[in-house]
Amino acid sequence: MTTTERFDKHVMGTYGRFPLTLVEGQGTRVRDDAGREYLDFCMGIAVCSLGHCHPRMVAAIREQAGKLIHVSNLYYTDSQGLLAEEMNLHHIGLPGKIFFSNSGAEANDGLIKSARRYGHLKFQADGKPRFEVITFQQSFHGRTLGSMAATGQAKIQQGFDPMLPGFRYLPYNDIASLENAVRDETVGFLLEPVQGEGGIHVASAEFLRALDALRKKHDLLLMFDEVQAGFGRCGEAMAWRAIAPEIEPDGISWAKGMGGGVPIGSFWLSDRAVDDKGTKLSSLMGPGSHGSTYGGNPLVCAAALETLKEIREKNLAANAIRQGARLRAAIESWKLPLVTEIRGLGLLFGIGLNSARIAMGEGETPALKIVKSLISKGLITVPAGPDTIRLLPPLNVTDAEIDEALAILKDTLSEY
Numbered sequence: 001m002t003t004t005e006r007f008d009k010h011v012m013g014t015y016g017r018f019p020l021t022l023v024e025g026q027g028t029r030v031r032d033d034a035g036r037e038y039l040d041f042c043m044g045i046a047v048c049s050l051g052h053c054h055p056r057m058v059a060a061i062r063e064q065a066g067k068l069i070h071v072s073n074l075y076y077t078d079s080q081g082l083l084a085e086e087m088n089l090h091h092i093g094l095p096g097k098i099f100f101s102n103s104g105a106e107a108n109d110g111l112i113k114s115a116r117r118y119g120h121l122k123f124q125a126d127g128k129p130r131f132e133v134i135t136f137q138q139s140f141h142g143r144t145l146g147s148m149a150a151t152g153q154a155k156i157q158q159g160f161d162p163m164l165p166g167f168r169y170l171p172y173n174d175i176a177s178l179e180n181a182v183r184d185e186t187v188g189f190l191l192e193p194v195q196g197e198g199g200i201h202v203a204s205a206e207f208l209r210a211l212d213a214l215r216k217k218h219d220l221l222l223m224f225d226e227v228q229a230g231f232g233r234c235g236e237a238m239a240w241r242a243i244a245p246e247i248e249p250d251g252i253s254w255a256k257g258m259g260g261g262v263p264i265g266s267f268w269l270s271d272r273a274v275d276d277k278g279t280k281l282s283s284l285m286g287p288g289s290h291g292s293t294y295g296g297n298p299l300v301c302a303a304a305l306e307t308l309k310e311i312r313e314k315n316l317a318a319n320a321i322r323q324g325a326r327l328r329a330a331i332e333s334w335k336l337p338l339v340t341e342i343r344g345l346g347l348l349f350g351i352g353l354n355s356a357r358i359a360m361g362e363g364e365t366p367a368l369k370i371v372k373s374l375i376s377k378g379l380i381t382v383p384a385g386p387d388t389i390r391l392l393p394p395l396n397v398t399d400a401e402i403d404e405a406l407a408i409l410k411d412t413l414s415e416y
């Protein structure tokens with residue numbers, strides 16, 4: 001039985017998979033079961049920040065696996081403490097505390113729960129808790145009941161009604177729509193500083209500043225979903241810092257690139273005082289309020305710690321900015337009719353496609369068609385919505401690898 005046949009028989013069909021069975025990877029390259037090599041500019045969808053099987057991560061995982069793989073969060077472990085310290089001191093740089101989850105959706109659920117806790121403290125005029133989190137159209141926050149309800153895309157929610165109540169979706173980057181947006185029950189904003197799955201849209205500095213001002217005016221929470229954008233991919237440790245660095249958010253979520261490939265996510269809450277007794281926002285999530293059996297276990301924390309140290313010590317965020325600029329300059333210089341615009345920040349990079357120029361097959365989108373064609377030429381990329389292709393190379397991608405990808409891109413995009 002082939003791997004594909006085994007999947008068809010035993011694995012639930014929730015993914016539209018490409019006909020590719022990947023067996024090994026090193027750096028920016030992966031190989032399939034027929035021995036064919038590909039340049040991987042998908043990287044597990046922005047997960048493998050250091051590329052595949054980076055020696056520093058492999059060594060950390062090997063060492064930790066021989067020492068202690070898992071213990072309950074009822075006890076302390078070195079690697080979780082060291083990872084939280086690395087994140088707080090060297091990447092976030094604001095006073096706050098971290099909770100470790102296993103994925104981005106769970107991290108966002110944690111933020112949503114935290115916002116509801118805050119709403120119990122900052123209740124409405126009639127004494128009822130505030131609970132509504134404003135999110136944005138085309139956002140993506142995950143697939144759990146909470147994060148799916150936060151996601152401003154009907155196609156993600158379709159067929160799973162009723163949604164968890166307490167969300168409202170406003171147009172992204174539309175400052176005018178924020179006027180009168182806050183209601184009695186509103187407790188905060190949750191947004192991606194750069195929307196990933198929704199097609200690579202970067203928030204404007206003015207938009208982030210308008211949200212920050214509203215947050216202060218109405219005593220709300222400003223929460224950033226940095227699951228896809230965080231930890232160097234957008235050219236700063238945090239994506240919002242590449243846009244409006246002076247903003248100090250109340251909450252942040254991460255996953256994907258923070259672990260370099262191991263299943264880990266996290267959310268952070270600020271230590272800022274939320275009442276005149278000096279109660280810290282982060283302390284609202286006290287004992288018994290939240291938990292996860294696996295969250296932040298020694299194995300994943302050891303791997304994530306080395307990932308984040310490598311990103312910091314090698315200043316890979318600077319490489320992300322430089323390589324993103326090289327990609328942009330080259331693609332723009334081709335002036336191809338198929339390419340409508342380049343969007344993104346650093347190596348969260350989107351190429352908008354003119355769908356009128358692409359004849360599509362049944363069930364295909366323009367982006368899917370181009371991605372399939374790129375894969376056939378040895379470059380793995382991933383769609384972001386129907387008409388954007390996303391390039392997500394590792395943060396340590398080299399000039400030569402970018403040039404190689406550009407050659408394949410030019411060849412394919414010129415065909416239309």
Ligand SMILES: Cc1ncc(COP(=O)(O)O)c(C=O)c1O
Nearest residue numbers: 103104105140141142196227228
């Ligand atoms: C911005 C953002 N938030 C949340 C998620 C959900 O993360 P996960 O798939 O790890 O649950 C994703 C995944 O693509 C994402 O891009």
